[in-house]
């Protein structure tokens with residue numbers, strides 16, 4: 001059987017220190033991506049909301065228009081910066097996420113819509129995937145954290161799997177999406193070798209669940225998983241957990257950062273998924289005569 005990951009590849013997860021200055025964030029991201037490329041990375045990932053602060057009050061202010069595609073430079077400077085950067089670096093670039101506006105935004109009751117959107121570009125600078133966060137981050141843990149993305153954001157409605165022809169299929173989702181294992185299982189059963197989550201957990205849920213979620217998605221599906229957070233900024237309204245990490249198909253951590261700016265550089269090995277699946281053959285032991293196969297359903301953006 002053909003290997004899911006066709007050849008070994010170096011993955012970079014860039015834990016970027018972002019500021020309130022979008023132009024600065026874009027140029028800082030460029031220098032970090034080029035640095036990772038010099039070290040051999042061929043798939044490079046940026047964090048959720050990598051070019052703005054993370055927070056409901058910031059989404060409208062920083063939002064860019066991505067439709068029609070390609071947008072003009074004025075409609076989306078981030079689209080063009082990411083596309084140019086993927087080409088300059090010669091890498092697959094998963095551009096974290098940016099707030100996206102569709103129509104004219106005049107508040108949550110108006111006609112316009114905001115999404116939390118991830119754009120992925122090929123080494124020729126072509127847009128190859130667009131994922132709108134499907135599960136909005138709405139939580140309320142008394143005395144700890146209340147956050148309601150749904151106050152301003154609209155959820156996406158597609159699962160995103162993209163084919164990188166030299167390497168294989170990659171699934172892209174955003175942060176809170178990781179808590180819904182169906183997305184991961186569907187993508188893995190559709191042949192993804194890698195699940196990527198640009199994400200910004202916080203100091204409450206990060207300590208509890210960040211590593212657990214990453215390792216669980218890898219363990220359940222026997223695939224590689226990469227989580228890419230912004231670096232922590234204690235001056236910001238929202239304090240990201242950091243700890244970007246790459247996990248192998250046996251749920252072993254290949255590399256995990258602390259909370260500061262840095263880059264995970266992890267070698268994903270061709271053959272490793274099949275080796276793990278041979279040892280623990282979940283893939284031939286599933287009992288779809290007892291429970292349904294979730295990968296038979298779903299809406300896709302492939």
Ligand SMILES: NC(=O)CCC(=O)C(=O)O
Pocket residue numbers: 048136137174175176177179199200201202205206209
């Ligand atoms: N940005 C997010 O979706 C945060 C998700 C999070 O912190 C969680 O605990 O889940």
